[in-house]
Amino acid sequence: xxxxxxxxxxxxxxxxxxxxxxxxxxxxxxxxxxxxxxxxxxxxxxxxxxxxxxxxxxxxxxxxxxxxxxxxxxxxxxxxxxxxxxxxxxxxxxxxxxxxxxxxxxxxxxxxxxxxxxxxxxxxxxxxxxxxxxxxxxxxxxxxxxxxxxxxxxxxxxxxxxxxxxxxxxxxxxxxxxxxxxxxxxxxxxxxxxxxxxxxxxxxxxxxxxxxxxxxxxxxxxxxxxxxxxxxxxxxxxxxxxxxxxxxxxxxxxxxxxxxxxxxxxxxxxxxxxxxxxxxxx
Amino acid sequence: xxxxxxxxxxxxxxxxxxxxxxxxxxxxxxxxxxxxxxxxxxxxxxxxxxxxxxxxxxxxxxxxxxxxxxxxxxxxxxxxxxxxxxxxxxxxxxxxxxxxxxxxxxxxxxxxxxxxxxxxxxxxxxxxxxxxxxxxxxxxxxxxxxxxxxxxxxxxxxxxxxxxxxxxxxxxxxxxxxxxxxxxxxxxxxxxxxxxxxxxxxxxxxxxxxxxxxxxxxxxxxxxxxxxxxxxxxxxxxxxxxxxxxxxxxxxxxxxxxxxxxxxxxxxxxxxxxxxxxxxxxxxxxxxxxxxxxxxxxxxxxxxxxxxxxxxxxxxxxxxxxxxxxxxxxxxxxxxxxxxxxxxxxxxxxxxxxxxxxxxxxxxxxxxxxxxxxxxxxxxxxxxxxxxxxxxxxxxxxxxxxxxxxxxxxx
Numbered sequence: 001x002x003x004x005x006x007x008x009x010x011x012x013x014x015x016x017x018x019x020x021x022x023x024x025x026x027x028x029x030x031x032x033x034x035x036x037x038x039x040x041x042x043x044x045x046x047x048x049x050x051x052x053x054x055x056x057x058x059x060x061x062x063x064x065x066x067x068x069x070x071x072x073x074x075x076x077x078x079x080x081x082x083x084x085x086x087x088x089x090x091x092x093x094x095x096x097x098x099x100x101x102x103x104x105x106x107x108x109x110x111x112x113x114x115x116x117x118x119x120x121x122x123x124x125x126x127x128x129x130x131x132x133x134x135x136x137x138x139x140x141x142x143x144x145x146x147x148x149x150x151x152x153x154x155x156x157x158x159x160x161x162x163x164x165x166x167x168x169x170x171x172x173x174x175x176x177x178x179x180x181x182x183x184x185x186x187x188x189x190x191x192x193x194x195x196x197x198x199x200x201x202x203x204x205x206x207x208x209x210x211x212x213x214x215x216x217x218x219x220x221x222x223x224x225x226x227x228x229x230x231x232x233x234x235x236x237x238x239x240x241x242x243x244x245x246x247x248x249x250x251x252x253x254x255x256x257x258x259x260x261x262x263x264x265x266x267x268x269x270x271x272x273x274x275x276x277x278x279x280x281x282x
Numbered sequence: 283x284x285x286x287x288x289x290x291x292x293x294x295x296x297x298x299x300x301x302x303x304x305x306x307x308x309x310x311x312x313x314x315x316x317x318x319x320x321x322x323x324x325x326x327x328x329x330x331x332x333x334x335x336x337x338x339x340x341x342x343x344x345x346x347x348x349x350x351x352x353x354x355x356x357x358x359x360x361x362x363x364x365x366x367x368x369x370x371x372x373x374x375x376x377x378x379x380x381x382x383x384x385x386x387x388x389x390x391x392x393x394x395x396x397x398x399x400x401x402x403x404x405x406x407x408x409x410x411x412x413x414x415x416x417x418x419x420x421x422x423x424x425x426x427x428x429x430x431x432x433x434x435x436x437x438x439x440x441x442x443x444x445x446x447x448x449x450x451x452x453x454x455x456x457x458x459x460x461x462x463x464x465x466x467x468x469x470x471x472x473x474x475x476x477x478x479x480x481x482x483x484x485x486x487x488x489x490x491x492x493x494x495x496x497x498x499x500x501x502x503x504x505x506x507x508x509x510x511x512x513x514x515x516x517x518x519x520x521x522x523x524x525x526x527x528x529x530x531x532x533x534x535x536x537x538x539x540x541x542x543x544x545x546x547x548x549x550x551x552x553x554x555x556x557x558x559x560x561x562x563x564x565x566x567x568x569x570x571x572x573x574x575x576x577x578x579x580x581x582x583x584x585x586x587x588x589x590x591x592x593x594x595x596x597x598x599x600x601x602x603x604x605x606x607x608x609x610x611x612x613x614x615x616x617x618x619x620x621x622x623x624x625x626x627x628x629x630x631x632x633x634x635x636x637x638x639x640x641x642x643x644x645x646x647x648x649x650x651x652x653x654x655x656x657x658x659x660x661x662x663x664x665x666x667x668x669x670x671x672x673x674x675x676x677x678x679x680x681x682x683x684x685x686x687x688x689x690x691x692x693x
Contacts, residue, residue: 061403079371079400080318081346110345111316111375139317140326143343154326155317155343158333162343 015042018052020072027066031225033184033210034064037131040187041102042071044194056099058087060107063137064130067102081112084119087126095125095269098198105132106144109165113145120174120203122268127197127204132167133212141215148251152219167207172244172261177202179244179261183209183232186257193259202267209255222251288543290468297428297460298323300467301367301393301453304435305339306331307475308391311362311482314342314353319405320457321369321395347372351379351390358388359506361497363439363482366390369457370397373411377418383450384419385522386507387485387496389442390450392420393435396569396620397457398656406657407457408620409569413597413630419522421451421529422598424568428465430595431455433546436470439479440536446528448485448496456570456620458657470544478543526599533596552601554593555608557583561590563672564609564646566635567618568594571660575618578665589669594631602638609635610642614672618665620654628686647681653689664689 019042028034045055052073059068061080068075074097078086087099101108108116108130119126135153136142143153143160146167150159171179178197182190190208197204211217211228222228232255239247240258247256295303301324305313315325332341340357344350347368354364368376373394383390398404399411412422421441425431431453438451455461470478484495487504494502510518537551548554556576558564565575572593579591592608594601609615617636621629628636632650639645651668654660667689675681 077403079403113345136317139319139322142317142322142326145345155329157330
């Protein structure tokens with residue numbers, strides 16, 4: 001009887017072909033949710049057998065902003081807040097491309113907030129994947145537009161007094177055709193939503209609530225990254241197609257997850273092309 | 283401590299923290315800021331003061347740098363003493379409001395943690411972004427170390443709010459080299475600092491024959507920042523220029539007052555010469571590089587080489603006459619700047635200094651050096667090599683055909 005032994009080098013991680021292996025190891029902290037999100041995204045690309053020649057991964061500044069450097073596709077690391085404006089340019093110049101913006105809550109909703117609402121309003125074909133960790137991680141844990149009421153950060157050491165955005169509600173109100181929220185715990189459901197969004201035309205938005213064990217969760221005494229994931233399991237409920245305005249997000253009580261919006265409306269570059277064709281006929 | 287008239291506290295802090303303490307001691311009414319490396323520690327430290335109730339400042343954590351300076355401008359127009367801090371892309375995003383702040387004469391103080399502009403994206407230090415603000419009409423001061431960052435930031439409130447001046451002031455500290463490096467810094471006792479800096483008094487203006495404060499006050503309603511086209515725009519610019527001219531004596535006066543209070547003096551407030559008088563070759567530089575260059579100058583002097591250093595502290599208003607007086611008789615001058623400009627003969631320091639010396643006959647041979655870009659180390663060896671080249675030119679009398687060089691760059 002012959003016994004064949006296989007060494008670890010014989011096994012190849014299924015998403016490796018989507019990753020720039022020369023960029024590894026990545027910079028993310030252990031127990032950060034960004035890794036889960038990027039893996040879910042790679043898995044979605046894989047299960048769709050997505051045409052990587054059409055994919056453009058675009059990110060802004062911050063921890064999640066580093067995402068664009070890790071994908072084996074065309075990518076661009078823009079300045080703070082400008083990822084969506086850049087993606088709009090990419091899409092308009094070559095409507096055949098599929099821009100995917102992967103960035104954080106601070107980048108997309110504070111300094112880049114204006115671009116978000118207007119790209120959603122125009123319904124520019126892109127997927128915006130937002131990792132929401134409730135603070136600016138890269139610069140050391142300052143409060144931002146999603147920091148919950150009374151949360152502790154380095155710029156709100158006495159508790160945050162500002163009202164945070166409910167991102168899915170902002171996206172829906174601004175006109176996104178697909179809106180979903182998951183936590184970093186919901187890796188499988190997130191992957192399914194990503195698959196759906198990648199196949200859909202128009203402005204799609206997926207928020208992923210993520211632990212930040214190094215800064216936000218440490219300042220707020222939420223325990224380890226694992227503790228935060230356990231907490232997500234306790235408090236998250238799935239309510240597909242609930243009113244995004246009512247999709248609450250509160251670490252003390254409940255995080256409502258699910259796909260809230262899935263609708264159709266004419267896409268911006270299609271409208272541009274048809275208007276241009278119309279005008280040329282005159 | 284004998285040369286220190288006022289009681290001072292020695293603290294081990296970095297440049298960012300030194301600036302935060304200066305803002306605290308300056309009794310700032312409103313601070314609005316947005317996080318950006320390497321400025322972040324300033325705002326974090328200040329947030330701590332706010333949280334501990336150590337300051338009475340209204341602190342706004344705005345959503346971008348454009349909003350930060352806009353909020354400061356609004357607060358200042360309402361009469362508040364305001365402070366903000368930023369860096370690199372933050373300053374670039376603010377650019378619109380940077381012009382606005384000086385044009386409508388609001389004495390906002392802003393610390394700039396100097397960092398290279400994107401792109402390629404870089405978070406480390408050079409002075410390209412701050413020097414790119416040279417036409418915005420702000421008073422601009424470069425700091426050599428954390429002590430100077432504290433000193434200049436406190437002085438900035440007095441200079442900017444002076445009744446003859448009423449202009450915003452930016453104080454620059456080199457990213458990471460100063461912002462994140464621990465140093466011994468003497469801080470004033472708070473009472474002495476408060477006495478020095480005082481409270482902001484609004485500028486008085488005449489409207490319909492009546493004296494009213496230039497601030498948004500329902501008792502004396504005025505409009506700040508209205509449209510001015512070809513009718514008045516140029517006159518506003520001239521007034522702005524006049525205010526900048528009036529800042530010249532004020533900067534020296536405040537520098538002297540500070541010296542009496544603390545024992546620390548930065549030349550005449552503009553330039554700090556070191557062994558320049560009889561020098562065969564002089565390096566001019568600004569910011570933290572001046573410290574490294576001084577170290578090398580001292581070493582070479584000990585070896586009998588006649589070299590000197592001129593540190594440029596205040597860039598706006600530019601001390602052209604003072605500079606020409608100090609440098610006109612020096613045979614060879616090398617200007618080292620942590621700036622990069624393309625498509626022009628040399629960077630802003632090179633151009634302004636060369637222009638200041640144009641009227642002198644004979645003029646020094648002037649060379650420009652780009653270095654320390656994107657946080658690349660500026661070491662004593664670099665200054666030694668520059669001095670070596672300058673002295674060789676002095677000996678041979680031969681100037682290189684093209685006066686601009688990059689140091690420590692791979693081809």
